[in-house]
Amino acid sequence: MSSGTNTRLDHLVVAAHTLEQGLSYVKKQLGVTLPYGGEHPKMGTHNHLARIGNDIFLEIIAINPAVGHLERPRWFNLDDRRMQQSLKECPRLISWVVNTGDLGSLLEGAHCSFGTPEPISRGELSWHFALPADGRILGGGFLPYLIQWHVDSHPAGRMAEVGLRLKSLTLYHNNPMWLLGMLTSIGADRLVEVKGASGAEPQSIRAVFDTPLGEVELSSL
Known part of the structure; x- marks a missing residue:
C-alpha cells in the first residue's frame, strides 16, 4: 500500500x-x-x-x-x-x-x-x-x-472483472473554489474534475464508465 x-x-x-x-x-x-x-x-x-x-x-x-x-x-x-x-x-x-x-x-x-x-x-x-x-x-x-x-x-x-472501467469523475458544485480548497487539503483535488454548477449543469456527482453497453454515466441526481 x-x-x-x-x-x-x-x-x-x-x-x-x-x-x-x-x-x-x-x-x-x-x-x-x-x-x-x-x-x-x-x-x-x-x-x-x-x-x-x-x-x-x-x-x-x-x-x-x-x-x-x-x-x-x-x-x-x-x-x-x-x-x-x-x-x-x-x-x-x-x-x-x-x-x-x-x-x-x-x-x-x-x-x-x-x-x-x-x-x-x-x-x-x-x-x-x-x-x-x-x-x-x-x-x-x-x-x-x-x-x-x-x-x-x-x-x-x-474483485471480479465484470467489464467496467471508470473513465472520469466530475463534481459540479455551486461553490467550486471552496470545494477545491477542501479537496486540496487532503490531496484529493487531482483525483476528480471540479466544475461550477449552473442551470444547464445542476449540482451533481457524475461518473463516466466504459461498459458492455458503451460509455455510460451514473449521476447523483
Whole structure:
C-alpha cells in the first residue's frame, strides 16, 4: 500500500433501498452484475462489489435487514428517512471514497472535519474509516470519505472483472473554489474534475464508465 498521506481514489458508492434493487439498477444502467461482497456488522449494511480500474472499485450498498437496532447511525446517511425515501424511488451514486497510508496525518491537515477514524471489518478485510458521529454524507457527497486499508495489497485486485472501467469523475458544485480548497487539503483535488454548477449543469456527482453497453454515466441526481 502507499505510504504517508499519498491520497488515491478508492471506490465509488451507489446506495440503494435494498441490495436487490441496487443490483437491478446497475444491471440496467451499466449492463453488468456485481458479485456479492459481504456484511458490515458494525454498520448494519451489506454490499456488492466489482473492480473498475487499478485499485478502484464500485460498491452497491444497502441496509442489511437482518441487522436490528444499532447503537450508532449507519454510514452514508442510510438511516435518514429522506434518504431512504429517495432511494426507494431510485438507487443512485451518492459518494466517493479515497484511501491513504496515514489517515491520522491526513485528517490533521484537512481544512474541515472528515470524522473520526474507526476500525471496520468485513470477513478477512480490516480498515480504518473516518466517520462523522451522525453518519452524514460529507459535504452532500461532494467531499469523500477517507479510508486506510490494513492489507498487503488493495482488495480491488481480488474483485471480479465484470467489464467496467471508470473513465472520469466530475463534481459540479455551486461553490467550486471552496470545494477545491477542501479537496486540496487532503490531496484529493487531482483525483476528480471540479466544475461550477449552473442551470444547464445542476449540482451533481457524475461518473463516466466504459461498459458492455458503451460509455455510460451514473449521476447523483
